Structures are given as structure tokens and as C-alpha cells.
Amino acid sequence: MYKHVFGPVPSRRLGVSLGVDLVKPKSCNMNCVFCECGATPKLSTKRESFKDIKEVEEELKSVLKDITPDYITFSGSGEPTLSKDLGKIIKWIKANTDVKVCLITNGLLLKENEVIEEILDVDLIIPTLNSVNNEVFHKINRPAENIDVAMVMEGLKKLSASSYKGKIYLETFIIEGLTDRKEDIEKMASFLQEIRFDKLQLNSLARRGAESWVKPASLECLKNVEKIFHENGIKNIEIVKEMKEIEKKLDIKKDLLENMKAKRAYSEEEIEKIFKK
Template sequence: MYKHVFGPVPSRRLGVSLGVDLVEAKTCNLNCIYCECGGNSKTYSERGSYVNVDEVKEELKSALKKIKPDYITFSGSGEPTLNSDIGTLIRWVKENTDSKVAVITNSTLLHFDEVVEDILEADVIMPSLDAISEEVFIQINRPHPSLKSEDILKGLVKLSEKFKGKILLEVFIVEGVNDTPQELKLFAEFLKRLGIEAIQLNTLARPGAVDWIVPATFKRLNEIKKYFESFGVLGVEIIKKYKSRDQIEKYSPEGEKLILNMLSKRPYALEELCEMVGEKKEELYKYLEILEKESKIEFVYMEGSFFLKKL
């Protein structure tokens, strides 16, 4: 059992991801109403060495003897860029492992040059953007008083100009809060100007920090996707976990039968199954999420890889 390293976690976006938590639980400069880790008793504003760097390195060395992840992902139960050692650790991972590096961030500190410099060696950065207007930013993210919505927008522009890897921007939709016509228009205008590779619409999968929040429906997410596309925003996709087959565009019963038939013979690694059924990993996960939810398959970690097994 590790203190800082967790997983591995199978991910539609990152494959097999080994997580690294660089702050203590709930060390964050936001107190988002949708946070699945629960609410904060306080918010933080200062960067610092929140964990022991040598401990993190030793845990990674130990974990990597047993696990061969596609990505080592700096994320966890708080905001990783609050840790001023994140750049040191990213460089150490790049120099001492074969894994790619991902950073999941709430984008609040990207307007600082030193923060962007710290994460430039990552392969994938997954920032979030939940609001454009200051009013909605305060309502949905409940930020530390030092934070302003305009700083997040400036930071995302700075990141897009300097970072040479892949940016996957997550927009978390809370129906009735950040999906008003006024806010969506502001989103669309900014996202078109930003011009990054992928915009990922997401919503609640587990209970949030407040009890009144409910997941946005697939229908609503699809409406927002089409609205953004009508403005010329490229690369918009929905990453909400699916609850039923009828929520999934182009879900094929024949494809599902083929997957189950393959797995009835023996377990397959995710990459093997993609090759055998002729689907990209992102498409295959549409089926796997449903089948796993129905307890027809399970993910099993063996010999440094995730395998899929029929139950």
C-alpha cells in the first residue's frame, strides 16, 4: 500500500494509468460543487512542497517493478500544480522510466509562467474549464479569494501557445449552472479562439460535494456538443460514462456479441481486443463500460497489463 502512488486505473483517455498524488487529501484552491472527493474545509493558494519527493520516487520505483503503465498521471485528491516540485518529478519520470506523463489540473495556476514551465515536459495535459463568467466561476468552483476566472482563461491561452504535447480540455457540465444560453455562448467563443485539439464534455458520475447536483443527461451533453460545433469548435466529444445502450451513438449489438464471443474463449489484453475486433480504444470502451456495469466482463491486471475477462 502506497501513500502517494495509486492504481493502476484503466482509462479511456490514457490507457493504463498509474496515479501520483502530490498533495494531501483535499489540498485544493477550489471547492467545486461537483467534486467527488467531497467539500473542502478550506482552500489553499500557496505553492509548496506538500509531500516528500524522495518518498514519491521510491514508491514509483517499487510500483514500476510490477506495473507497466501507459502513463504516469499526476492527479489525485487535490490540485497537483500546487506542489512546487511537480516539475522535478516530471523530469525524473521522463529520465528514469519508459512511461509517458499526464497531468490533470484545474487550470487555476496556468497564468503563472513557472507553473507552465514545470509541466511542459509532460506528454498530455488535461486541464479543466467549468466557467467563463466570474459569476458562474464563483458559483460552480467556489474558489480561493485570490483566483479570478479571467486568470484561468489567460492561463489556458498561455498553455496552448507553449505546450507541444496533447491538450485534452475537460468542460464539466452542471445543468442549470454553467449551461445557460449566455454561458454557453461565452464558452463557444472562447473555445473557438483557443483552438486546441480536444474538448471533452463530462458530468457527474458519483455524488458531488452538494446534495442537489445531478448528472447532466446524455441528451443535454449532445445538445451542447452540437451547439459548440455550430460555432466552429473542433474536436468536441462526450466522455460521460454511459448508463444504457440507447445513450450511445452507433452502438452495435453485433459488435457487443463479437466482444463477448472473443472473451468467452480466453482473456484478452485491451490492445489485443482492439486489434481483433477492429475498433479504436475509445470506441471499444463504449461497449466495455456497459458490459462491465452489467457484470458480464471484468478488468483483471496480470503480468503488467490489463486483461478483459468474461464472467
């Protein structure tokens, strides 16, 4: 039974992504309203070693004998950068595989020098910045005490100024009536001029979120947000769409699939896009 590796996940952004979960459910320093892993019962701010690293390595070895994913992605049951073993596993993957590595993060711990050092070898980092308005940030991200959006912004600046050479796809989650307001988008566009990123991804709810009131943004809303960013000098924008069906579908490994479904809810339509029936 696989405990740490799951998938491959049908990802709208990464194609076929093999997930690695380095934290225990649910370990996060935020309680985001849109989180597909559900609510965070108790917020965590301290970095820990949550998993047996040798077990993680053995699971990766086993899965990669049969599957070549587009990415090995750190995500799962919470915030990956809370794991003190993140750097060790990244180094192991780079030394033992040819698969690209992706880190999906809420960005808060990017302000820590040790975290930046650990992730320098990652091929793609996807940090999240939903708003530079602190009030909106608290409504959506619901962080641990004494955390504000300036800390996330500091981390993005630190990543930009570091020796990291990989790609950065900055994600912003669009909730109509909250993150689509013109004045807030203009302020965010001004901040984005100060940092390095390869692409700004406008994302919206695709699966069930932590709060039932969060609904998918309409295409009209997403295009309007894109327009405002364009008008304020941000051109490299992608609206995240549905995942395309892959040509060579994969055999289902029951344990991996069950571990994947335990992380978040996937529709049968999503699963059928990458797995054989």
C-alpha cells in the same frame, strides 16, 4: 504501504492510469461542487513541497516493475500544480520510464510562468474550464478569495502561447441548468477560438461529487451542448463515456487499491473492468 502512488485507476479518458498524489488531503485552491475527492475544508493558494520526493520515486519504481499503465497521472487529493515538486517528478519519470505523463488540473496556476516551465515535458494536459461566465464559475468552482474566471482563461492563453508541444484536452463539466445555457456556451466558444487545444471533452458526474445536488447530465443535454458548440465553430468535441473493459486484466495490489479507494469512491463494476477477480 503505498502513500503517494495509487491505482491503476480505471479511467474513462486515460484507460489504465497510475495515479501520483503530490499534495496532502485536501489541498486545493477551489472547492468544486462536482469534485470526487469531496469538499475542500480549507482553501490553499500557496505552492508548497508536500511530500518526500525520494519516497514518491521509490514507490513508482516498485509499482512499474509489475504494471505498465497507459499514463502516469498527477491527480489525487487536490490540485497537483500546488506542489513545488511537480517539475522534479515529471523530469524523473521522463528520465527513468517510457510511460506517458498526464496532468489533470483546474488550470488556475497555468498563469504562473514557473508552472508552465515545470510542465513542458508532460504528454497530455487536461485543464478544466466550465464556463467563462464569472457568476457560474463561482457557483461551480467556488475558488479562494479574489480569484475569478479571467485568471483561468489567462492561464489557458499562456499555455497556448508557450513552447509546450504535448496534447491539451480541455474539460468542461456539464451540470444541467448551469453550464448548458446557450448564451454561455456561445461566449465560451468565442473564447475557445483564441486558445490551442486538441479536444474539448464534455464531462459529467460519474461518481459521488462534493455536493449531493450535483447530478449526472443526461445524454440529451450533453448532445445539445455539443450541437451548440458545433454551431459556433468548435468541432473537435468528445462526450466522455463509460470506460471500456480492458482485455488483459491486472492483478490487484491490495495497498495500491486501498490507496486508490481512499482518494474517491469507485464502484465494483469500475474496478472489475481492469482488475482480475
